[in-house]
Amino acid sequence: MRLTVNGRVHDLDAAPGLTLLELLRDHLSLTGTKLVCDRGECGACTVQLDGEIVYSCLTLAAACEGANVLTVEGLTSGAADAALSPLQRAFIEKDAAQCGFCTPGQLIAAHTLLAHNPHPTDAEIRAGMSGNLCRCGTYPKILAAIRAVADGTAPEAGKQEAGGVRAA
Amino acid sequence: MPRKPKNAGKPGGFVQTTVEIEGRTEMRIVEMPAFEPAAWGDDAELGIVGARVPRMDAPERVSGRARYTADITRPGMLHAVILRSIITRPTARGSLAARFSTRGSPLPPFARKLCAPRTMRHTRSRWSMTRSPLP
Numbered sequence: 001m002r003l004t005v006n007g008r009v010h011d012l013d014a015a016p017g018l019t020l021l022e023l024l025r026d027h028l029s030l031t032g033t034k035l036v037c038d039r040g041e042c043g044a045c046t047v048q049l050d051g052e053i054v055y056s057c058l059t060l061a062a063a064c065e066g067a068n069v070l071t072v073e074g075l076t077s078g079a080a081d082a083a084l085s086p087l088q089r090a091f092i093e094k095d096a097a098q099c100g101f102c103t104p105g106q107l108i109a110a111h112t113l114l115a116h117n118p119h120p121t122d123a124e125i126r127a128g129m130s131g132n133l134c135r136c137g138t139y140p141k142i143l144a145a146i147r148a149v150a151d152g153t154a155p156e157a158g159k160q161e162a163g164g165v166r167a168a
Numbered sequence: 169m170p171r172k173p174k175n176a177g178k179p180g181g182f183v184q185t186t187v188e189i190e191g192r193t194e195m196r197i198v199e200m201p202a203f204e205p206a207a208w209g210d211d212a213e214l215g216i217v218g219a220r221v222p223r224m225d226a227p228e229r230v231s232g233r234a235r236y237t238a239d240i241t242r243p244g245m246l247h248a249v250i251l252r253s254i255i256t257r258p259t260a261r262g263s264l265a266a267r268f269s270t271r272g273s274p275l276p277p278f279a280r281k282l283c284a285p286r287t288m289r290h291t292r293s294r295w296s297m298t299r300s301p302l303p
Contacts, residue, residue: 031239032232072232088230092222100229107230 001065005030006074014061021045021056024071032072032104043132046105047071053112053131072104075111083157087111090145090154098136106132110146119150246279 003010005028014023024030024047033056036044040055047056048070077083087110090096097103106129113120113128120128125146134142148154180202187196208214228234273280 025239029241030232031235034236035238072230076231084227084231088227091230092226095223095226097223097226097229100225100234101236103229104232 001062003061003064003067003069005069006071012061016060016062018061019057020047020049020054020059020061020064020069023061024056024069030071030073034101034104036101041133042102042105043109044102044105046108046132048108048112051112051115053109055131070108070111072107075107085111086154086156087114087145087149089157090148091142093155094141094145094148096138096141096145098134098138102132102134102136106134106142110142110149114146114149120146122147125150246275 001012001014003012003023005024010028012023012027021033021035024033025035033047034044035057036042038057040058043055045055045057046053048054049056049059049064050067075085075088077085084092087107091103091107096106109129109132113125117124117128122143125143129139129142129146145154181200182197183200184195184197186193188194223229225234
């Protein structure tokens with residue numbers, strides 16, 4: 001089967017029972033997308049499939065023939081921190097990733113939400129993000145990060161504070 | 169009327185106080201700390217408290233580059249799972265038809281040892297192992 005992932009075309013053999021998540025993680029080593037509940041409840045495995053979000057743990061790889069997939073790895077244009085997207089920078093700025101395990105799914109859901117609706121209301125953000133759970137409870141910060149991108153107040157590339165504790 | 173505690177009210181001494189616990193009031197004698205640092209003033213310049221501290225690994229976390237345990241695969245890595253027996257009392261609910269053997273297993277010796285019935289006899293369980301493909 002042929003699958004385009006983050007702009008790269010792959011020719012793959014997918015067993016009939018293989019999920020899209022297993023294909024991404026185990027065959028393509030794209031481990032940014034996470035497995036948590038394995039039954040479409042938590043949203044950690046959220047990826048974009050032909051422009052719409054899907055739970056990749058419930059999506060059979062064989063059903064994605066010819067499809068275009070976007071994962072968290074595809075949001076970044078390179079390995080450097082400067083290559084992070086405005087949404088990713090806003091997640092750092094607003095501290096929307098605590099343990100970070102749900103973050104790849106949250107980012108893809110938010111990215112897709114903003115692609116469909118660049119200026120959502122808070123209620124529309126909450127509705128759009130309702131399929132993604134965060135056990136750390138960073139929901140207000142995730143909302144603030146998406147709000148910042150929608151309002152154009154997300155930090156620009158290269159203006160992010162460097163990580164680490166600075167002593168006085 | 170309890171006696172006045174020794175060194176009452178002095179640093180390093182004891183003081184009598186009342187505490188409320190679930191609606192009851194109890195008398196307690198507590199020790200006064202021998203050394204208590206002074207609280208900082210309203211105009212104190214604080215370097216850490218209240219300062220913005222960005223997470224060091226935030227860029228890794230938002231880019232999918234952060235490596236969690238489940239993301240790590242080593243060449244030839246063994247995957248193990250405990251198989252619990254569905255027969256809790258062999259004499260009452262079933263009989264032993266065959267004994268699990270590790271003879272001829274392609275697993276390395278330490279893994280065969282772990283899978284051996286003797287290792288697992290106390291748990292009525294056994295390990296099942298498979299191996300990731302070697303490069």
